[in-house]
Amino acid sequence: MEEKNSQVGSVYGFLARIFAREVTSDFLEDLRTPRFRGVLEELGVDLGDDFYSRPANELLEELAVEYTGLFIGPGSFISPHESVHRVREDGDYGKLWGADTVAVKKFIEATGLSYQSSFGGMPDHIAAELEFVQKLEERLAQAQADDDM
């Protein structure tokens, strides 16, 4: 049981990593292992033969450009921050570092976690939130293992 929980945490960890920053060479190496390819294919995610065969530096460059275009800009991009998307009950919406950012930061910090200074996003970045769920799942698994429920 606890193993499953910590493993579920890993899914969040994996997703957090995907959203947190551009793919690095180590990460690419792992993604291209036959095991991971098998899992992704089973989930119906086909990244194409190209992804597994092209030279790594070429692919990394292309992925980095794509990441930037998706999440950073210029032009139309998708902000990975909650406060930009979520309409609050008081109608507030669309702000970077908005009221929800503050709420998320406070909430996460209240649990004893802190933000790494190397992280460039706002506190309500989707990667931060996914990683927070990862930590929660891991903490739950630990409590179960310690018989501390």
Next chain:
Amino acid sequence: MKKLSRRSVLKLAAASSVLIGAGKGITSNVLAGSIELADGGRDFSPVTGKERKGVPTICFNCVTRDPKIAYVEDGRIVKIEGQPNSIRSLGKICAKGQAGVNQVYFPDRILYPLKRVGKRGDGKYKRISWDEALTDLAARMKKLRDDGHPEKFMYHYGRAKGSSSKLPKTVFMGTYGSKTISGHTSICEGGKWTAQELTWGKHYDNWDFDNTDYVLNFGSGVLEAHTNHIPTSQRLIKAKVARNVPLITFDVRLSYTAAKSTKWEPVRPGTDLAVILAMCNVIMQENLYKRDAFTFIRATENVNVPVDEKISALKKHLAQYTPEWAEKISGVAATNIAKYAREFAKAKAAVVISYRGLIAHYNGTDGERAAQMLAMITGNIDNPGGRCPGVAPSWKYPKGPKVKPKAKKLKITNGTISALPTHGECQSVLKMIKDGSHGRPDIYFWYCYNPVYVNGECQENIDVLSDEKLMPFTVTSNIVYDESSRLADLILPDTTYLERWDWDGNVSPNQVAEYELRQPAVEPLGECRNFSDILCDLANRMDMPLGFNTMEEFVQKSCEKTPTLKDLPGGAFEYMKKHGVYHDPKAKPAYFRHKKEIKAADLQKESVIFDEATGVYWNWKKSGAKDEAEAKKHGYHKMHYSYKGYVGQKIGDKVYKGFKPDKVNKTGYFELYSALLKDKEFAPLPSWKPIPEHEGLAKNQLILTTYKVPVQIHSRSTHCKWLTEMFHDNPAWINSKTAASLGIKDGEMIKLTSKIGEVSIKAYVNEMIVPGAIAISFHLGRTESGRYASGKKSIMASDNDPDLKLKWWDTYGVLPNWLIANAPDPISGQHRFMDEVVTISKA
């Protein structure tokens, strides 16, 4: 993309965890550190995110009194949780505890002092000021006292514990000079207490489930409605689940406790005593008893006989009670009786538990004495894992003025029938007032009590309380306009337990005392004032100041006086307000206290004398004797209050602390043989006594049994909407065979008639009750107590609760007390709640 299956997600999870575990792929974490768990005790509003104020206090939705934390948002209690620092409750509370919120905010609550204006019972009241109410009451009380008749002021209380017991009963009434005081213990478990006082001295047994290996349960709903519910039930469940401890429950019906037991043994009402006697017999005849234990046992008239003689006397007495004999009486298979007896005696530690199923009968005192015997002869008394005299905090408190008047008393609180009503005979009080031959109170003041509803013979209770000739002036302090408040001339709106101060603490499940403080989580609603605060006010108005002016002051002074607390950091009162609970971290669990030897110096103290006949050392000065000569002339056994001077018991050439008496002049032995009972012409050793009314019943006559459910308090909770939403109907349980023989179908309306009254109720036909019995729960059948309880709006109620619109039930159940006579167990005065015979017919 394909639909995600659980399997593929787990695969992804496994693959991801390899990445994370390898630590190379996923290195760029956003968050640092780890999630720290707080100890609890904090809470946040899910709407505003604001931290709520947590106030440590104590539950009073039942007498267990679990420490808890009330969370307050903008001056309103929004939720209640357990106190994680409590060694008794271990941070848990039950559904009733959570519904404490409803006690404060139910829409039918009494919020202002009310004075009757119409005929008593007409429900016409006028709102008056506190000053008017107390001026009137003080003048009446003062007149009685100054005329030399303080005893004509009667105080009758229900659920009052800790400082809310001591301040009114001991300090206020003591200073005023009236001992016309009645509690309600005889309608609860008084017979159990008398039996314990006769055997091991003090009352209240703790069941050491943490250390036990075997549990026999005679008629206790320990997992659903016990007087120490949360502390004991969680430990019993843990013992059962974690250590596979067998739990055998003897009960007339399949209670929740029976359902969770290893085995439910259905037993005919009032016959558990026969089963226990047969078990003791098996243990004695098969020599499974603990020889050592007999050193401290009294089994004969002569206290000085050797152990062998005690053993043979007990063997001889019990020989008549064979398992086969008990089977015929109880319906429990003889082979099982013998089997459980052997298992119980052979277990390393075993505990016999009991409550009203065993006690609330004609033979209840002997039922509990027999349970005590079963525990003692197997060495399961005051040992780890056995039945132990309870350990509770010992609070010191201000006693009021040093010089107090000699209190007077109307002899109406003990009935006239029972021999040793050490906890009174509450159910007979109104009957005694009706009779009048022992006098009548001019002022009858009841608190946290509902005399009309909770005793048997409801109609007579109503008649007496309504009669202005029998009861010239009636007063209550209450939060709810219930069946009795309706008959009060003056209604004083009380605070709930979440709006008041108290020091408190109940018995610990682990033999280490815990001190507990109740403090207001919120300001009292409306003009409600705490009952004890009013008494302080009344005392001042009658020129008899108590030395403190509020319960808060009383509690503060008590904290400062109590040795265990007085040196706590920051001051005892401040410490308790902040933490809510305290136990001495160095305290060891108390066991085998009777084996402690008394120091020679204590025996040589002036006025300590030795009584040859009983082997008791006692201080005659504490016994009320005029002088030593009088004390010696009567001897320990006969001098009225000699037990108050008990010092120790001589056994062989040693003097032990023994089993110290509390309410009666027993010796320091564990008295299986009671000379006191013999004096009163009862069998001195626990003996079988059939219940006279249960003999030779006709086919349509059934024995009525009563019970409680986990989500209601006996009589104080039906106005709590969360609880009444869960339980608001109580059809009568009847066995399918009995029903078939009478042609009664499930769901059909039936009529039950007793010698006292008649009720109509729906039949619930099932296999969860023994044939020949019929069971009706308590709690329901309210005719007042507001809309959630009875469908009826109370006088001066408000409509401020939006949930009133969501109330979906319109059944209010039936109260069995209309059928039950106010009859006492002839020894203890215990109300015979489980003995009534009813005739059944189709309605």
